[in-house]
Amino acid sequence: MSSLKGIEKMPKTIIWIEDDIDIIDPVVWPLERSGYHIIRLGSSDEALNMIRQIYKADLILLDLIFPHPQWEQTSISYPGLALLHELREVHHVKAPVIIFTVANNMISSNELKNLSVSDIIRKPVLPSELKRCVEEVLETRS
Amino acid sequence: MDWIYGIAALNTLAAILAWVAKLRWSKEFGDAKDQTIKAKEAQIEVLKAQIDSLKSESQSLRELTPMKLREYLTSTKTMLEEYNDALKQDLQKAHEELDSARAQIGMMEQDYQRVLLDSNFQPRQAEELSKIHRSLEQASRAEAMAMLTHGMLTRLQAVIANAEILTEEITTLNTERALVRVKELLNNALALGTVIQNLETEDSSGDYHFRRQPIAILLDEAKHQYEAEARRRSIDITLHLQPVNGQLPIMEISAFHLQHALNNLVHNAVRFSWSRNPVKIIGRPAGTHCYKVTFENYGTGILPDETEAIFQDGYRGILTQSEFRVGSGKGLSAVKRVIERHGGDIAVESKPTSDAKEPREQLYLNRFTIILPYEQPKRN
Numbered sequence: 001m002s003s004l005k006g007i008e009k010m011p012k013t014i015i016w017i018e019d020d021i022d023i024i025d026p027v028v029w030p031l032e033r034s035g036y037h038i039i040r041l042g043s044s045d046e047a048l049n050m051i052r053q054i055y056k057a058d059l060i061l062l063d064l065i066f067p068h069p070q071w072e073q074t075s076i077s078y079p080g081l082a083l084l085h086e087l088r089e090v091h092h093v094k095a096p097v098i099i100f101t102v103a104n105n106m107i108s109s110n111e112l113k114n115l116s117v118s119d120i121i122r123k124p125v126l127p128s129e130l131k132r133c134v135e136e137v138l139e140t141r142s
Numbered sequence: 143m144d145w146i147y148g149i150a151a152l153n154t155l156a157a158i159l160a161w162v163a164k165l166r167w168s169k170e171f172g173d174a175k176d177q178t179i180k181a182k183e184a185q186i187e188v189l190k191a192q193i194d195s196l197k198s199e200s201q202s203l204r205e206l207t208p209m210k211l212r213e214y215l216t217s218t219k220t221m222l223e224e225y226n227d228a229l230k231q232d233l234q235k236a237h238e239e240l241d242s243a244r245a246q247i248g249m250m251e252q253d254y255q256r257v258l259l260d261s262n263f264q265p266r267q268a269e270e271l272s273k274i275h276r277s278l279e280q281a282s283r284a285e286a287m288a289m290l291t292h293g294m295l296t297r298l299q300a301v302i303a304n305a306e307i308l309t310e311e312i313t314t315l316n317t318e319r320a321l322v323r324v325k326e327l328l329n330n331a332l333a334l335g336t337v338i339q340n341l342e343t344e345d346s347s348g349d350y351h352f353r354r355q356p357i358a359i360l361l362d363e364a365k366h367q368y369e370a371e372a373r374r375r376s377i378d379i380t381l382h383l384q385p386v387n388g389q390l391p392i393m394e395i396s397a398f399h400l401q402h403a404l405n406n407l408v409h410n411a412v413r414f415s416w417s418r419n420p421v422k423i424i425g426r427p428a429g430t431h432c433y434k435v436t437f438e439n440y441g442t443g444i445l446p447d448e449t450e451a452i453f454q455d456g457y458r459g460i461l462t463q464s465e466f467r468v469g470s471g472k473g474l475s476a477v478k479r480v481i482e483r484h485g486g487d488i489a490v491e492s493k494p495t496s497d498a499k500e501p502r503e504q505l506y507l508n509r510f511t512i513i514l515p516y517e518q519p520k521r522n
Contacts, residue, residue, distance in 0.1 A: 020296050022371035022412075026326065027303040042417075065292070102295045124299035126306050 011037045012058040012138060017047050017083070018100070019066035028061075030127045031134060043067040044083040054087065057095045059138060064101040078103060084115050096137050100130070216309065222302055229298065233291045240288065243277050250274040289458075289470045290341060297334035301327055329367045336367075336405040340472040350396035350483055352518045357433065358383050358390045360401050361423055364408040376418040379408070383425035383435075386516075391425065391433045394518045395484060403480040406473040407510055411439035416505060428513050432486075436511045443506025444492035452490065453478040486514040 014036050016028060021040050028038050039057070041047045043066055047054065054060065068079030076082040080099065087093040096118040099107075112120075118137045121130060253270050304327045311320035358381075365379050372379050383390060411421045419440035428434035442461050444452060451457045455475040481488045489511050498504040 022374040023296055023330070024299045024303060025374055026307050026323075027299060029303075029307055102292050102299075123295055124302045127303050128306060 011035050013037045013039060013053070013056060014059045014061055014134065015039050015041060015047075015050075015054050015057040015095070016061040016100075017041045017044075017066065017080070018061070018063040019043060020063075024123070027125070027127045027130055030131045034131065036134075044071075044079060044086075045069070047083060048086070051091055051093075054091070054093055054095070058141075059134060060087075060093075060095050060097045061100050061134070062097055064099060064103045077107065081107070081111065081115065084117075088115055096141050098133065098137060100125075218305060222298065222305065225298070229291060229295060233288070233295070236288055236291065246277045247274065250277060290337070290472070293337045293470055294334060297330050297337060300330040301334065304330065326370055329370060332367050333405070333409065336402060336409065337470075339402045340406070340470060340476050342476070348398070350399055352394050352396050354392050354394050355397060356390045357393045357395065357400075357425070357435070357514070360395075360397060360404050361408075361425070361435070363401060364404040365423065367405060368408050368412045372412045372415075372421065375412075375415070377412060377415050377421055379412070379421045379423070381423045384427065386427055386433065391427075391516070393433060393514055393516055395514070399480045400484065403477040403512075406477045407437045407512070410473065411437050411508070411510075414508070415439045415441040419505075431517070432513050432515050434511060434513045436509055438507065438509045440495065440505055440507055443494065443504060443508060444490060446492075449490050449492070453488070481512050481514070484514050485519060486512055488512050 012035075014028075014031065016038055018024070018040070019042050021042060025040075032038055039050070039053055041050055045067070062080050062084060064078035064080035066079055068082055071079040071082045074082050074085075076085060078101075080101065084097060097116065098118055099120045100123065101120070102123045107120075118140070119133055121133055250270065250273060253274075304323050308320055308323035308327060311317075311323055361381055361383070365381050369379055385391070408421070408423070415421060420438075422438040423435065424438070425433060425435045442459075444459050445461065448457075448459055452459055453474050456471040457475075458471040478488050490509065491511075492506050492508045494504045495507055496505060
């Protein structure tokens with residue numbers, strides 16, 4: 001029983017893939033203060049090197065525009081979507097994904113459905129609003 | 143008997159002298175006393191003024207309740223949100239234009255293929271080709287617009303995040319953490335200003351007002367502005383200026399414009415650095431009439447045949463693009479314009495630091511050097 005209680009208290013882990021973390025880091029502070037464990041990754045290479053942590057993550061917060069050397073060779077509209085494609089198709093990552101981006105271009109609903117994207121949040125957003133959206137997605141999944 | 147008269151006369155003379163001395167000393171004592179009283183009165187006046195000032199400060203502090211601060215921050219936040227909505231609309235419009243231009247290009251490229259296959263090439267078809275060219279230009283402008291709005295919205299995201307967290311800090315009266323947030327807000331607002339200033343053309347960037355002042359203040363300001371984000375990637379910014387005649391260099395500059403240029407140079411050095419590498423700003427005299435400042439960083443490089451092109455309006459470095467750390471291609475052209483308007487010069491060198499063959503895996507040492515004259519030439 002005590003071990004079950006321990007499991008319940010495990011902090012939820014969020015992977016945040018974003019190249020402007022140095023500028024906008026405070027946006028996730030309310031999540032951290034509420035006990036979420038945030039792992040920050042600045043590029044697709046860094047993300048693929050941390051694939052074990054990504055498997056264990058409860059949620060992925062994904063920017064669309066960041067360093068991705070192979071993206072130019074694909075026909076996918078954004079580096080973020082190319083990485084997500086790889087995470088889903090090659091590495092079979094199941095965690096829910098929220099796209100958190102400045103990019104405003106229309107992404108087809110088909111593309112989003114295929115990649116199992118739970119929500120899209122456009123920057124800039126209030127940190128409290130981001131936290132609300134994250135918790136909403138996590139609640140839906142639990 | 144005469145000696146008795148003599149002694150009496152001497153006694154009388156001594157008494158007179160003693161009386162005169164007493165009169166004189168008492169006058170000096172009186173004057174000194176008056177001066178002391180006047181000095182004390184002046185001190186009392188100063189103290190009264192200080193008490194009044196403290197009373198007024200105390201009153202202001204009593205009025206500055208957490209509630210009022212919260213109201214102020216909330217109104218600031220509302221204003222930023224409105225600005226954010228306006229920017230979003232502009233961005234949406236730019237994207238729509240880009241999509242429409244892309245669709246047109248698609249259609250025109252098909253036409254172009256048909257034209258190529260058509261043996262009877264006519265002037266009308268040449269006109270079609272010209273239309274394609276114009277559309278491509280439009281698409282390029284829309285893409286530049288998207289890059290610029292990316293920079294502005296990223297800064298605005300930082301301002302909004304800090305503003306909301308500051309509101310919470312003030313509510314719980316954690317003044318130390320609140321101070322850190324206020325500084326971040328201020329620095330991000332200033333950095334947003336630099337991004338917006340990059341949009342200006344030579345004509346719209348305002349008149350240059352040259353004044354003699356220490357360049358160290360401007361360099362220090364630029365360093366502070368990007369220090370927090372550098373620290374988050376374990377990048378240390380150092381500033382070392384060699385004195386000129388024993389003091390910090392004084393230059394005749396248009397501070398507003400030069401600050402903008404220096405902000406861009408420091409920001410680029412931080413932005414294109416790889417984590418855990420230093421950014422060094424070093425200043426030293428260059429001959430007797432000029433001062434040289436170099437900005438060194440280690441990270442994404444500039445290819446040899448690009449060292450002139452990166453100063454062109456809208457040009458974005460090839461390695462920078464593949465890095466996808468978005469830049470507008472506007473910053474360095476603005477920097478060059480400002481430096482040249484000061485009668486100065488700017489140059490760049492970028493060299494690999496290892497034998498790695500793939501440029502994208504190579505750590506480069508980049509060095510931007512600006513040379514500015516101490517005095518501006520006389521203008522009519």
